Amino acid sequence: MDALLEQADTLVARYSPLIDINKSSLATCLLSIAFNPTAWNIVARNEYRNKTITRLFGGNARNGCYFLAFMIFAAGMVRDNLYHLALLDQPHSSILPGPYATYVPAALFIVGQTLVVSSTWALGITGTFLGDYFGILMNSRVEGFPFNVLRDPMYVGSTMCFAAGALWYERPAGLLITLYVYIVYLIALAFEGPFTDMIYSNRAKAQQKKKET
Secondary structure, eight states: OHHHHHHHHHHHHHHGGGOOTTOHHHHHHHHHHHHHHHHHHHHHHHHHHHOHHHHHTTTOHHHHHHHHHHHHHHHHHHHHHHHHHHHHHSOOOOOSOTTHHHHHHHHHHHHHHHHHHHHHHHHHHHHHTTGGGGTOOOSSOOOSTTTTTOSSHHHHHHHHHHHHHHHHTTOHHHHHHHHHHHHHHHHHHHHHHHHHHHHHHHHHHHHHHHHHO
């Protein structure tokens, strides 16, 4: 037990200069990162079952989806700003040597943004922002770029941008936040993926039943 406590003290002493857990900006950033996918999954599931947002827009599901898209985008901007503020509050320390400190984060950001933007372009607004929960379903699965490269390119691209920010500002704490982002996204996908599959499965069953009658 004493040996374990000694190792724990050693780890704290080694990494405490690299992350300041007492900064309120860090806690706020982590909360916002967890809030976004959690809130949108809850809102979207409620919409699928109760059509709450659709009713607010007089039964127009498309306008309801556009409203939710705006809210998701705005919340994402707030989250990114909170992440930036949290990074600046954290200790600075060189992570990559020489020119790699510029080239690597720049490349990560460009690739990450390319994945995010191309995903949105391929899916469209309703396909990107939970339109299927509003009953706005796609005719077929998108298989072109970037979905022919990655299963969840938008989440991967977003995670890469978080990592790029940490490396650009040389804040090791940002890499831990990026790991946290990745874990949050995995949890969100564990709930979002099966539910979306269920929506399309129900449509297929309904179409098959219609053909048989």
